[in-house]
Every structure is written in C-alpha cells, then in structure tokens.
Amino acid sequence: MTRQQQTRTDVPEIQDIPSIIRPYGDTTGDAMVQTSFTLPVPAGKRAELAALALARQMGLDPASVVHVKPMGPDFTFFIVYGKVNHLIDYAGIEVPEGREYPLLPAKEIELAIRTVLNRRLVVVGACIGTDAHTVGIDAILNVKGFAGEKGLEYHREIQVVNMGAQVTVEELVARAKADNADAVLVSQVVTQKNAHIHNTKQMAAAFHDAYPTAVGPGMGRPLLIVGGPRFDTVTEDELGVDRIFGKGTTPGEVASYLVHALLPSWTPEESA
Incomplete structure (x- = not known):
C-alpha cells in the first residue's frame, strides 16, 4: 500500500463526514451528553431537583441525575445525562493554520x-x-x-x-x-x-x-x-x-x- 493510500485510509476526508453533526451517546445522532458539576448545597432530594433545574437551563432536556456524591456536609457532586438540541456545523469549522516556522533538527x-x-x-x-x-x-x-x-x-x-x-x-x-x-x-x-x-x-x-x-x-x-x-x-x-x-x-x-x-x-x- 502506498503512503498516499495509507493517508486516505487512516484519516477520513472531510467530505466523508456529515456536515451537520450531533453528540453521540447510545446511538449515532441521539444528541446525548454527560456533564458534571458541584452545587454548594447538602445532598438530598432538593439538591437533585436543583441539579435537574440547572441541567434544563443548560439546554439538556430531558435530563437525568445519574450520580450523586456528598462533598462534605455543604456540597454535592452530580453527574447528569441528557439530550441537547444543538447542532454542529462540522464543515464550517475553521481549523487554525499550522505553526509558522519549520521544525528544525x-x-x-x-x-x-x-x-x-x-x-x-x-x-x-x-x-x-x-x-x-x-x-x-x-x-x-x-x-x-x-x-x-x-x-x-x-x-x-x-x-x-x-x-x-x-x-x-x-x-x-x-x-x-x-x-x-x-x-x-x-x-x-x-x-x-x-x-x-x-x-x-x-x-x-x-x-x-x-x-x-x-x-x-x-x-x-x-x-x-x-x-x-x-x-x-x-x-x-x-x-x-x-x-x-x-x-x-x-x-x-x-x-x-x-x-x-x-x-x-x-x-x-x-x-x-
């Protein structure tokens, strides 16, 4: 196999990738994401509802609290899993040019x-x-x-x-x-x-x-x-x-x- 063929095989061309993409969770294009954060409140039901409220304001709908861990008496760590409605124009992303100087031996x-x-x-x-x-x-x-x-x-x-x-x-x-x-x-x-x-x-x-x-x-x-x-x-x-x-x-x-x-x-x- 030639070097050029290896490049085409190992690195997908931009035209081989969908222009508009969504996050991948369980299946392609399901738009599911996972995020984590800490709230300055004691662990409990009210804290979990607060985490869900924050998740919805972040654009996750529906959202689920999949992990809760008290961080001392006054803080709680959450992992939230949910769906976003955002799309990414992958083809429109501008990639910064490489370094402006050569790598020297x-x-x-x-x-x-x-x-x-x-x-x-x-x-x-x-x-x-x-x-x-x-x-x-x-x-x-x-x-x-x-x-x-x-x-x-x-x-x-x-x-x-x-x-x-x-x-x-x-x-x-x-x-x-x-x-x-x-x-x-x-x-x-x-x-x-x-x-x-x-x-x-x-x-x-x-x-x-x-x-x-x-x-x-x-x-x-x-x-x-x-x-x-x-x-x-x-x-x-x-x-x-x-x-x-x-x-x-x-x-x-x-x-x-x-x-x-x-x-x-x-x-x-x-x-x-």
Missing part, C-alpha cells in the same frame, strides 16, 4: 545559534507564583526531554537555567537580567481562579517595565514564552507574552521557535 538549531549569535543562547525557565508543578518545564528544559525528544539542555549552544517551582516574578526578572537571558520560559499548570492568567500577566508586565527596549538578542527584553494546558481561552496579546504553548508541546517545537523568533536572519540554506 538539532544540528540546524546548533548551527543557527553558532552562526548568528556566536555565543550560547541563554534560556531561563521557571514555574511562577504558588505553582509547584515542574513536570512541564522540566520536560522542555531537562536533557531527558519529552515524547522521545531531548530537552533544551541537550543543545550545546543553549545555556539553560531552570529555577524550578514557586519562583516569584521579582526573582525571575532578577535572574533573567543577571544571566542576560535571551528567552524566558514560564510554565503554569494550576488554574484555580485563573491563577495561571493572573500570574502570567503579572510576569509579562514586570518584564515590560524592566526592559524598555524591544525584544531581541543583545537588544533588550528577553522573549517571553508561557506554557500550560489551559491557555486556550486567551491570546498572546492579552497576556503580554510573545508565545503560548499548549499541552503536548515538545522540546523540538520550542527550540525551533527560539531560532525562528530570535534569529530571523538565519535560514536553513546557510547549513549547505
């Missing part, structure tokens, strides 16, 4: 930094605020990497400073200045009360205040990159950063972006 990343900078590219990374989840930042920075790719520490031409968890914004700015950072990578996993958004905005504002000149190697402010699983509701402009990376990002994507953003004068042809 490690050798080209090394060559680009060595050719343009003639020094090591400095990256400072941290989890800021009260966030103590270092798995994400470690996956990008540490040599062990993620998804079969080595982290940024693997690159001889990249100097990595991993500050770890619960770093204050003031500490991050001071370290970036002390090490003449070209890029700052911040990981945010904790999302309660939108802590990840508030922390990132605070961090970005501090860097913009501390560096009055434009971003660029030796020119001023370091490139500001933030990553985490719950940044899909905001844009870079809203946060004041240069790039947002979501879940599943690999070290190679980040390294390639650093070359794209910080070394725009370099092109892969230079490696010839």
Whole structure:
C-alpha cells in the first residue's frame, strides 16, 4: 500500500463526514451528553431537583441525575445525562493554520545559534507564583526531554537555567537580567481562579517595565514564552507574552521557535 493510500485510509476526508453533526451517546445522532458539576448545597432530594433545574437551563432536556456524591456536609457532586438540541456545523469549522516556522533538527538549531549569535543562547525557565508543578518545564528544559525528544539542555549552544517551582516574578526578572537571558520560559499548570492568567500577566508586565527596549538578542527584553494546558481561552496579546504553548508541546517545537523568533536572519540554506 502506498503512503498516499495509507493517508486516505487512516484519516477520513472531510467530505466523508456529515456536515451537520450531533453528540453521540447510545446511538449515532441521539444528541446525548454527560456533564458534571458541584452545587454548594447538602445532598438530598432538593439538591437533585436543583441539579435537574440547572441541567434544563443548560439546554439538556430531558435530563437525568445519574450520580450523586456528598462533598462534605455543604456540597454535592452530580453527574447528569441528557439530550441537547444543538447542532454542529462540522464543515464550517475553521481549523487554525499550522505553526509558522519549520521544525528544525538539532544540528540546524546548533548551527543557527553558532552562526548568528556566536555565543550560547541563554534560556531561563521557571514555574511562577504558588505553582509547584515542574513536570512541564522540566520536560522542555531537562536533557531527558519529552515524547522521545531531548530537552533544551541537550543543545550545546543553549545555556539553560531552570529555577524550578514557586519562583516569584521579582526573582525571575532578577535572574533573567543577571544571566542576560535571551528567552524566558514560564510554565503554569494550576488554574484555580485563573491563577495561571493572573500570574502570567503579572510576569509579562514586570518584564515590560524592566526592559524598555524591544525584544531581541543583545537588544533588550528577553522573549517571553508561557506554557500550560489551559491557555486556550486567551491570546498572546492579552497576556503580554510573545508565545503560548499548549499541552503536548515538545522540546523540538520550542527550540525551533527560539531560532525562528530570535534569529530571523538565519535560514536553513546557510547549513549547505
């Protein structure tokens, strides 16, 4: 079987999928969905009726409470199953374009930094605020990497400073200045009360205040990159950063972006 035939077999073409679709529950097109939530009331019959009332306001009709669990004396967790009347225009959904930069092999990343900078590219990374989840930042920075790719520490031409968890914004700015950072990578996993958004905005504002000149190697402010699983509701402009990376990002994507953003004068042809 040819590569082209495999692609047609493994990935359905858009024309093979109905244009208008509904959720799938028990049978195709039955529009059944399942949702969960917690109400600030004690468990009981009144609480279940309140859950059903909320479900109907959410557009589930008919709806059934299929699971109830007290969460202490004053809260109750519910799972509700019901039918929605909404339709999805699948064919009309616009898919964002792919990345605007190529994924580069490690050798080209090394060559680009060595050719343009003639020094090591400095990256400072941290989890800021009260966030103590270092798995994400470690996956990008540490040599062990993620998804079969080595982290940024693997690159001889990249100097990595991993500050770890619960770093204050003031500490991050001071370290970036002390090490003449070209890029700052911040990981945010904790999302309660939108802590990840508030922390990132605070961090970005501090860097913009501390560096009055434009971003660029030796020119001023370091490139500001933030990553985490719950940044899909905001844009870079809203946060004041240069790039947002979501879940599943690999070290190679980040390294390639650093070359794209910080070394725009370099092109892969230079490696010839």
